[in-house]
Amino acid sequence: MPGEWSESKNIDWKVALPGRAWSSPVISGDTIWLTTADEKGHKLTALAVDAGSGEIVFEKQLFHIEKPQYAHKFNTYASPTPIIEGDRVYLTWGSPGTACLDANTKKMLWKRDDFECDHFRGSGSSPIIHGNLLILTFDGADLQYMAALDKRTGKTVWRTERSVDFQDLGADGKPFRDGDMRKGYSTPLVIRHGGKTQLISIGAMACYAYEPETGKELWRITERAQHSASTRPVYGHGLLFYPTGFAKGQLLAVDPGAKGEAADTHIKWRLKRSVSNKPSILLIGDHVYMIADGGVASCVEARTGKVAWSERVGGNYSASPITDGKRIFFLSEEGKTTVVAAKPEFKVLATNQLDGGFMASPAVHRDALILRTKTHLYRVANKN
Numbered sequence: 001m002p003g004e005w006s007e008s009k010n011i012d013w014k015v016a017l018p019g020r021a022w023s024s025p026v027i028s029g030d031t032i033w034l035t036t037a038d039e040k041g042h043k044l045t046a047l048a049v050d051a052g053s054g055e056i057v058f059e060k061q062l063f064h065i066e067k068p069q070y071a072h073k074f075n076t077y078a079s080p081t082p083i084i085e086g087d088r089v090y091l092t093w094g095s096p097g098t099a100c101l102d103a104n105t106k107k108m109l110w111k112r113d114d115f116e117c118d119h120f121r122g123s124g125s126s127p128i129i130h131g132n133l134l135i136l137t138f139d140g141a142d143l144q145y146m147a148a149l150d151k152r153t154g155k156t157v158w159r160t161e162r163s164v165d166f167q168d169l170g171a172d173g174k175p176f177r178d179g180d181m182r183k184g185y186s187t188p189l190v191i192r193h194g195g196k197t198q199l200i201s202i203g204a205m206a207c208y209a210y211e212p213e214t215g216k217e218l219w220r221i222t223e224r225a226q227h228s229a230s231t232r233p234v235y236g237h238g239l240l241f242y243p244t245g246f247a248k249g250q251l252l253a254v255d256p257g258a259k260g261e262a263a264d265t266h267i268k269w270r271l272k273r274s275v276s277n278k279p280s281i282l283l284i285g286d287h288v289y290m291i292a293d294g295g296v297a298s299c300v301e302a303r304t305g306k307v308a309w310s311e312r313v314g315g316n317y318s319a320s321p322i323t324d325g326k327r328i329f330f331l332s333e334e335g336k337t338t339v340v341a342a343k344p345e346f347k348v349l350a351t352n353q354l355d356g357g358f359m360a361s362p363a364v365h366r367d368a369l370i371l372r373t374k375t376h377l378y379r380v381a382n383k384n
Helices: none
Strands: 011-016 026-028 031-037 043-050 056-064 083-085 088-092 098-102 108-112 128-130 133-139 144-150 156-161 189-193 196-203 206-210 217-222 234-236 239-243 251-254 267-271 282-284 287-291 296-301 307-312 327-331 336-341 348-353 363-365 368-372 376-380
Touching (some): 026 083, 056 108, 098 133, 128 189, 196 239
Antiparallel strands (some): 011 376, 031 043, 083 088, 098 108, 128 133, 133 144, 189 196, 196 206, 251 267, 282 287, 287 296, 296 307, 327 336, 336 348
16 A cells, blocks of 8 residues: 555545545445435435546435434534445445445345434444344434344344433433433444354443344443444454543453453453544554544553553544554544554654545555545555
8 A cells, every 4th residue: 555645646536526424435346435415414325436537437316304413513414434245335324314235236225214313413333244134323312222134135133222321311201411421423343252253332331242143232331431432343362442432531451251231350451541532443463553533643552551652643533544554544634644653663654645634534445545535535556
């Protein structure tokens, strides 16, 4: 992958994208898929871009929303990232709509628009696939649950409500705290631990493990000081690593062999400073790497929680970093990408600037980076 670029260096193509969206690009063969929406959230649209030329080869509105929910100005109406498997692409905009398209013919195979959820500030959780299931996350101000659909038909296989008691109901039976305290944006992860498969999902105030085939809750770790969890967990060395969310968010390393309401004995270590709220973390070898929203990058020993380095690289961050195993790319909301060595010794390898800022996370096509800024899509590749 390229390590250096600018508006005039190592750019294969640049194309303006319609609408406003923070969803990340996903790639099948030589086709890049994205979602977008208009500013008001009425038109929810699928896009396909030719990876060789940058030409938009498919643009179709899949849902029309008469009365869109409110979305915070920091969010968009198209923030969840699609997922591709084989010749099918699955796209979601949260409760307003989820659809499955044939990636070759672009024909719609099924769609759903009947999920209830007040996303409060907009949706953000992306779908994942496990076996024949398409797994969706709905953590709203009103309802909090996970749902698994038959990926072939779109029919619901199971639905499981979040079990944590938010302890926020007044005498009238209504929450007396801000909806953020019930909200979540995280994307789940399926792991294999101790011979068993677990679906890991971070919601408001808690991290959950479910049996992915049935939705049965296996264990839960409650952290009442956190809310609006946005990052995706990672797993390695027999441990689960995840930032707990906004407010007093911490980075936790957890033994996922728990049962029921997990005791603190399953939390192996905590890190309380310079923890990311929105960008997801990376596990590379024996170290966890992350970028805090305010621009402090850190490297942490995975087994112990000891900080190897913590350095300010500047800027504000929402996009998740990407790695090729040797380098880490941190992409800022101001359009700067800081490339650092994936080592327990801090070293900046390059700093690159594009005109637009990054809210979406990058993708890789062959030996090139596919970068979505707030307004454009780029293919960045070495010209040598």
